[in-house]
Amino acid sequence: MDIASLAGIILGAVMFVFGVFSNGGFEALKNMVDSASIIITVGGSISGVLAAHKLPDFINGLKGITLTFKEKAEDPAETIKKIIDLSNVARKEGLLALEEAANDIEDDFMKKGVMLVVALRPGGSKPRTEGTDPELVRGIMETSLSCMEERHKKVIAFWEKWAELGPAWGMIGTLIGLINMLKNLEDASSIGPAMSVALVTTLYGSLIANWLCNPTASKLKVNNEREVAIKEMIVEGLLSIQAGENPRVIEEKLKSFLTPQASGSLGEGDEAAGGEA
Numbered sequence: 001m002d003i004a005s006l007a008g009i010i011l012g013a014v015m016f017v018f019g020v021f022s023n024g025g026f027e028a029l030k031n032m033v034d035s036a037s038i039i040i041t042v043g044g045s046i047s048g049v050l051a052a053h054k055l056p057d058f059i060n061g062l063k064g065i066t067l068t069f070k071e072k073a074e075d076p077a078e079t080i081k082k083i084i085d086l087s088n089v090a091r092k093e094g095l096l097a098l099e100e101a102a103n104d105i106e107d108d109f110m111k112k113g114v115m116l117v118v119a120l121r122p123g124g125s126k127p128r129t130e131g132t133d134p135e136l137v138r139g140i141m142e143t144s145l146s147c148m149e150e151r152h153k154k155v156i157a158f159w160e161k162w163a164e165l166g167p168a169w170g171m172i173g174t175l176i177g178l179i180n181m182l183k184n185l186e187d188a189s190s191i192g193p194a195m196s197v198a199l200v201t202t203l204y205g206s207l208i209a210n211w212l213c214n215p216t217a218s219k220l221k222v223n224n225e226r227e228v229a230i231k232e233m234i235v236e237g238l239l240s241i242q243a244g245e246n247p248r249v250i251e252e253k254l255k256s257f258l259t260p261q262a263s264g265s266l267g268e269g270d271e272a273a274g275g276e277a
Contacts, residue, residue, distance in 0.1 A: 001069055001070065001071055002068065002069050002070060002071045002219075005068040005069050005215075005219050006069055008215060009211075009212075009215070012211045012215075013211070016207070016211070017029065020032055031196065031200075032200065032203070034197055034200045034201075036173075036197075037173050037197065037200045037201040037204055038204065040169060040172065040173035040176065040201055041166065041169050041170045041173050041201050041204040041205050041208065042204065042208065044165075044169035044172065044173075045162060045165040045166045045168070045169040045205070045208060046162065048161075048165040048168075048169065049061075049158065049161050049162045049165060052161050053157075053158060053161070057154050057158065058158065060151075060154065060155060060158075061154065061155050061157070061158025061159065062158070064155035064156075064158060064159065064216070064220060065159075065216055067155070067220060067223065068215075068216050068219040068220060068223075072223060072226060072227065074107070074226075074227065074230045076229070076230055076233065076257060076258050077258065079107075079110075079230055079233060079234065080233070080237070080251065080254045080255070080257075080258070082105070082110070083110075083233075083234065083237035083238070083241070083250065083254065084247050084250060084251050085101075086098060086101055086114065086237075086238075086241055087237075087240070087241045087245070087247040087250050088247050089101050090241050090244075091244070091246075091247060095117060095118055095241075095242065096118055098114050098117060098118050098241075099114075099115070099118050101114070102114040102115060102118070107234075109141075109144065109145075109231050109234060110234050110238075112141070112144070113137070113141050113234060113235065113238040114238065116136075116137045116140060116141070116238075117137060117238055117241065117242045134239055134242055134243065137238070137239060137242065138235060138239060141231075141234075141235045141238075142235065145228065145231050145232070145235070148227075148228075148231070149224065149228055152220065152223075152224040152227075153224070155220060156217050156220045156221055156224070159213045159214075159216045159217035159220065160213070160214075160217045162208065162209075162213045163208070163209040163210075163213035163214045163217060164209075166204075166205045166206075166207075166208030166209045166213060167202070167205040167206055167208070167209050168205070169201075169205055170201045170202040170203070170204055170205020170206065170208075171201075171202060171205065172201070173198070173200075173201025173202070173204075173205075174198045174199060174201050174202045175198075176198070176201075177194060177195070177197055177198025177199075177201065178195075178198050180194065180198075181194035181195060181198060229257060230257075232257070233254055233257040236253065236254065237250060237253075237254055240253060
């Protein structure tokens with residue numbers, strides 16, 4: 001679980017409640033609750049998001065909040081180690097030996113790339129020893145990567161749209177409250193409470209955008225960038241294996257995807273394997 005996202009959401013709620021409570025106790029907290037404002041702001045903004053998306057994209061976008069709490073299993077350093085292991089197998093036993101090694105790979109994207117490099121014929125027929133053209137492998141893998149990124153962007157767009165519409169519907173609720181207030185100016189005692197209720201909708205709209213939607217969209221962008229970077233690294237590593245590059249050279253190439261701290265945790269490539277012809 002991603003503790004940062006969970007802690008941020010909880011801490012934001014605690015800071016809001018504490019700030020309101022410290023300025024007026026339970027009575028102040030009660031002033032922050034208004035059912036009509038909730039219906040207008042939350043219901044109105046989510047209906048706008050629904051109108052802006054296809055139903056499957058809307059449902060997937062709503063489910064996307066769970067992704068902010070999930071810690072991605074991919075470790076770039078571990079991914080590089082797997083690629084180096086594959087390069088050692090290919091260097092010692094040939095590309096076709098990667099077929100058996102692919103059975104132990106859990107990452108579907110990497111496994112797909114390995115099988116493309118090996119280029120087995122479907123239906124269990126005899127494998128082609130010449131492999132697959134590197135540009136064809138790159139094209140297929142990059143198309144798969146592009147489609148994955150497009151799916152991620154649709155989920156991110158859901159939360160960005162909600163962040164955009166939340167404050168707008170909060171303002172709509174405020175305008176409704178002000179209109180009703182101005183209709184009853186003859187009752188001076190009602191102006192203060194009416195204004196307070198009107199402003200609650202603006203508060204809700206701001207909370208939707210800045211407590212929930214914008215942080216969620218930002219975390220989804222971070223997760224997407226991390227996953228894309230790892231998969232780009234996989235593509236470069238597999239193409240290097242297909243080209244027959246030395247495992248140590250592949251390792252140094254892939255280290256450029258890592259931070260200095262992460263790259264320092266990697267050991268040197270397999271010198272014995274790297275020294276083979």
